[in-house]
Amino acid sequence: MVKEKLYGKTLNELIAVTKRVKLPGFAARQIADWLYKKEISTIDEMTNLSKKMREVLSVDYEIGLSEPVNVAESKDGTKKYLYKVLDDKYIETAFIPDDDRATICVSSQAGCKMGCVFCMTGKQGFQGNLSCNEILNQFRSMPEFGRLTNMVFMGMGEPLDNTAELLKSLEILTSEWGYGWSPTRITVSTIGLKNSIKEFLDKSRCHIAVSLHSPFDEERRALMPIQGTNSVRDILDIIRDFNFNSQRRVSFEYILFKGVNDSPAHIKELARILNGIKCRINIIRFHKIPGSEFESPDMAATIRFKEALNAKGILSTVRTSRGEDIQAACGLLSTMEQNKSK
Ligand code: SF4
Numbered sequence: 001m002v003k004e005k006l007y008g009k010t011l012n013e014l015i016a017v018t019k020r021v022k023l024p025g026f027a028a029r030q031i032a033d034w035l036y037k038k039e040i041s042t043i044d045e046m047t048n049l050s051k052k053m054r055e056v057l058s059v060d061y062e063i064g065l066s067e068p069v070n071v072a073e074s075k076d077g078t079k080k081y082l083y084k085v086l087d088d089k090y091i092e093t094a095f096i097p098d099d100d101r102a103t104i105c106v107s108s109q110a111g112c113k114m115g116c117v118f119c120m121t122g123k124q125g126f127q128g129n130l131s132c133n134e135i136l137n138q139f140r141s142m143p144e145f146g147r148l149t150n151m152v153f154m155g156m157g158e159p160l161d162n163t164a165e166l167l168k169s170l171e172i173l174t175s176e177w178g179y180g181w182s183p184t185r186i187t188v189s190t191i192g193l194k195n196s197i198k199e200f201l202d203k204s205r206c207h208i209a210v211s212l213h214s215p216f217d218e219e220r221r222a223l224m225p226i227q228g229t230n231s232v233r234d235i236l237d238i239i240r241d242f243n244f245n246s247q248r249r250v251s252f253e254y255i256l257f258k259g260v261n262d263s264p265a266h267i268k269e270l271a272r273i274l275n276g277i278k279c280r281i282n283i284i285r286f287h288k289i290p291g292s293e294f295e296s297p298d299m300a301a302t303i304r305f306k307e308a309l310n311a312k313g314i315l316s317t318v319r320t321s322r323g324e325d326i327q328a329a330c331g332l333l334s335t336m337e338q339n340k341s342k
Helices: 011-020 027-036 051-060 120-124 132-140 163-174 194-203 217-223 225-229 232-241 264-273 299-311 332-340
Strands: 070-073 079-085 089-098 101-105 109-111 126-129 150-153 186-190 207-211 250-256 280-285 316-318
Touching: 011 027, 070 332, 079 132, 079 332, 089 109, 089 132, 089 332, 109 120, 120 332, 132 163, 163 186, 163 194, 186 194, 194 207, 194 232, 207 232, 217 232, 232 264, 250 299, 264 299, 280 299, 299 316
Parallel strands: 101 150, 150 186, 186 207, 207 250, 250 280, 280 316
Antiparallel strands: 070 079, 079 089, 089 101, 109 126
């Protein structure tokens, strides 16, 4: 019999579990404490629950952690872990150390249905939503778990296409009964799905990063086909109308493709549409993926693009490329693993 996993349940869900197996209500907080603060891996370690209570709980439940199945390590210290999910699929999770910060980049789906033409995960197609257990297991089971300072949802999948599980994982990460992290340590990256972006903004206090890649709808639609129903204007209107507190950051991701989205007209239009939004643009040089006709601009051109935006009053930075020697562009490692098992 497959047991239900306790790890990844919110406090309310744990209360429902205690009701179901007829444990006293206070046991839910004790279980949350063991799961998220004391980091146990078996029910038997929950020693402030009586032996009888642990036995009752173990009939239908287990903790439900699983180790990564493979790792690739870059000479710059970046690591990419491969986790098995949804029985026979693979997802990637990156560990990115940087001075006193250590960031985990988590996946929210196996594959992705957004079909961005520059993305290896997009080429895999959609294979399934990760459960909250599978999202947070990437964090808890990463060998560097104790060193992590920041989390970004920029791995495989579109987090706002899996909003319910995303929000549960953010609740566990930021609640006082969970990991107690400040929401300012977490950034959720999205292509800007109109129907769920507002829900995410309303129900969480984490930072948001919107993948823009072009200020022009038609061009953006060619790069990211799914955004057909989400015009740049729709997304920016939602952001402009939302009352962000001073701690919460809005950023825009901009992958720079040589000769595609790097012209003076792009700079001018970006400055126009972002006027009045307190934000910054993260410029990312395109990581070449197999079969792609896109070219990566050189560093000098990338810096010129950034400086031109800064000169127009749009705070811009160039994201340092990490782990290029271990196939850091998302989706490459898992694609290789899946091809092996065909
Ligand atoms: S870039 Fe993100 S949203 Fe687009 S296909 Fe890849 S994983 Fe999905």
